[in-house]
Amino acid sequence: MTSAARTTADQPVPVLRDFGGGPFGIYVHVPFCATRCGYCDFNTYTAGELGSSSSPQSWFEALKGELETAAREFEALPSDTPPVETVFVGGGTPSLLGGDGLAGVLDAIRANFTLAAGAEVTTESNPESTSPEFFDRLRAGGYTRISLGMQSAAAHVLKILDRTHTPGRAVAAAQEARAAGFEHVNLDLIYGTPGETDADLDASLDAVLSAGVDHVSAYSLIVEDGTALARRVRRGELPAPDGDVLADRYERIDTRLRAAGLDWYEVSNWAANDAARCRHNLGYWDGGDWLGAGPGAHSHLGGVRWWNVKHPARYADSVIAGGLPAAGWELLTDEERYTERVMLTVRLRAxxxxxxxxxxxxxxxxxxxxxxxxxxxxxxxxxxxxxxxxxxxxxxxxxx
Structure with a gap:
C-alpha cells in the first residue's frame, strides 16, 4: 500500500481528521462466543480460550472507557460531532450479553454521543441465545433492528459449519422478534457448504420466507486460512466449495427472494423495501464515517482508518493506559480512496x-x-x- 501507515511500534494513536460529511455510525464489537464455528476467522474467543484474562464485565468497562475517550477526541476536531445515524453491535455473539447487557451498551453510547432521530440500532444474535423476553428487553432498550445467524435449515449443514442452534430455532427467533415489535429483522444464510444439496437450500429458503422477515443476507461459503474448516478441506475430509455450484446457488436464492418481494440492493443483500435496507452497512459502502469500538474493531474518519488492539485483555489494558486503543492507523491516499470507492459502490443496486x-x-x-x-x-x-x-x-x- 502507498498510504502513510503507522504501526504500534511507530505511533499507535491515529491522527484524527475532520468528519467527511457522510453519515456517521458506531460499530461495537463483542468478542465472545459460546463455541467456535469451524468456518469463522473473526476476532472472537470462547470462555475457555480467554480463561480469567477477560470477561464480559471487564470488556464492558473498557468499552465505556473507549467511548468516553473517543467522544473527547472528537470534540477537539474543527467540526461538531454529527449525530449517530446508525449503531451496529456485532461479533462474536452479542446476544450472550443478554437483553440487559445489550441495553447497557446502547446506554453507554447515548452517554457519550447524540443519537439522531430515527437512528437505526441493530444487534446480531445467535438464535439459541434469544427468547421472547430477550427481544422485549431490546425493543424497550432502544434497538430497532435484529440480525439473526440462521446459515441453513439443514441439520447436517449446520453440523459441518459447527453451528449450535437447531434448524428451526432461527425462524422461531425471527417470529419472536417480530412479535416484540421489531419491524426490521434479517436472517443470514450461507450457501455452498460441502454436502449441501439444492433441496437443502430450497428448504432453507422456504424457512426464511415463512419467517416473514424483511431482509435477507446470503453469502457463499469462503474457506478462510487458519480455520478448522480449512484444515478439514486440506486433509481431504471435505471438498472445497465449487465455483459453478456457488453461482447456481446464488441464482436460485435471487430468483426465490425476488419472487417473494425481496429485491437486491447490494450483491449479497435483499430487502423488502427501502426502509428495510441496512443503513449501517450502506454507510460503509457509501464511504461514510464510523467509530469502531471494542477489541479489533476498525474505524474510519475523514480518510483516516485505524484498528484496535485485538485481544480483549490487551484491549482493556490499552484503554486504561489512556488514549484510543489503536494498534495502528493509516491515512488513505487519493488512489486508495478511489479504489475503495469503486470496489464498494459497484456492488450496489444504486x-x-x-x-x-x-x-x-x-x-x-x-x-x-x-x-x-x-x-x-x-x-x-x-x-x-x-x-x-x-x-x-x-x-x-x-x-x-
Whole structure:
C-alpha cells in the first residue's frame, strides 16, 4: 500500500481528521462466543480460550472507557460531532450479553454521543441465545433492528459449519422478534457448504420466507486460512466449495427472494423495501464515517482508518493506559480512496456514478458494458444479473 501507515511500534494513536460529511455510525464489537464455528476467522474467543484474562464485565468497562475517550477526541476536531445515524453491535455473539447487557451498551453510547432521530440500532444474535423476553428487553432498550445467524435449515449443514442452534430455532427467533415489535429483522444464510444439496437450500429458503422477515443476507461459503474448516478441506475430509455450484446457488436464492418481494440492493443483500435496507452497512459502502469500538474493531474518519488492539485483555489494558486503543492507523491516499470507492459502490443496486471514474475507468466501464456485465442507467454503471455473479471481475477490470 502507498498510504502513510503507522504501526504500534511507530505511533499507535491515529491522527484524527475532520468528519467527511457522510453519515456517521458506531460499530461495537463483542468478542465472545459460546463455541467456535469451524468456518469463522473473526476476532472472537470462547470462555475457555480467554480463561480469567477477560470477561464480559471487564470488556464492558473498557468499552465505556473507549467511548468516553473517543467522544473527547472528537470534540477537539474543527467540526461538531454529527449525530449517530446508525449503531451496529456485532461479533462474536452479542446476544450472550443478554437483553440487559445489550441495553447497557446502547446506554453507554447515548452517554457519550447524540443519537439522531430515527437512528437505526441493530444487534446480531445467535438464535439459541434469544427468547421472547430477550427481544422485549431490546425493543424497550432502544434497538430497532435484529440480525439473526440462521446459515441453513439443514441439520447436517449446520453440523459441518459447527453451528449450535437447531434448524428451526432461527425462524422461531425471527417470529419472536417480530412479535416484540421489531419491524426490521434479517436472517443470514450461507450457501455452498460441502454436502449441501439444492433441496437443502430450497428448504432453507422456504424457512426464511415463512419467517416473514424483511431482509435477507446470503453469502457463499469462503474457506478462510487458519480455520478448522480449512484444515478439514486440506486433509481431504471435505471438498472445497465449487465455483459453478456457488453461482447456481446464488441464482436460485435471487430468483426465490425476488419472487417473494425481496429485491437486491447490494450483491449479497435483499430487502423488502427501502426502509428495510441496512443503513449501517450502506454507510460503509457509501464511504461514510464510523467509530469502531471494542477489541479489533476498525474505524474510519475523514480518510483516516485505524484498528484496535485485538485481544480483549490487551484491549482493556490499552484503554486504561489512556488514549484510543489503536494498534495502528493509516491515512488513505487519493488512489486508495478511489479504489475503495469503486470496489464498494459497484456492488450496489444504486450503481456507481460514471463521473466518479477516471479516464481509464470509463474506458473499462465501456468494456464491462459490452461484455454484458453491467449497463448504463443514466449516468450510473449498474451490474446486470450476470455481472453480480462476476462482481469481483468487474472491479478488477475497472481498476486495471
Amino acid at each position: 450503481g456507481l456514478p460514471l463521473d466518479d471514474l477516471d479516464a481509464d475507468g470509463r474506458a473499462a466501464a465501456d468494456r464491462v458494458i459490452a461484455d454484458g456485465l453491467a449497463e448504463r442507467t443514466g449516468d450510473l454503471l449498474v451490474l446486470t444479473d450476470r455481472g453480480r455473479l462476476l462482481a469481483d471481475a468487474v472491479v478488477r477490470t475497472l481498476l486495471t
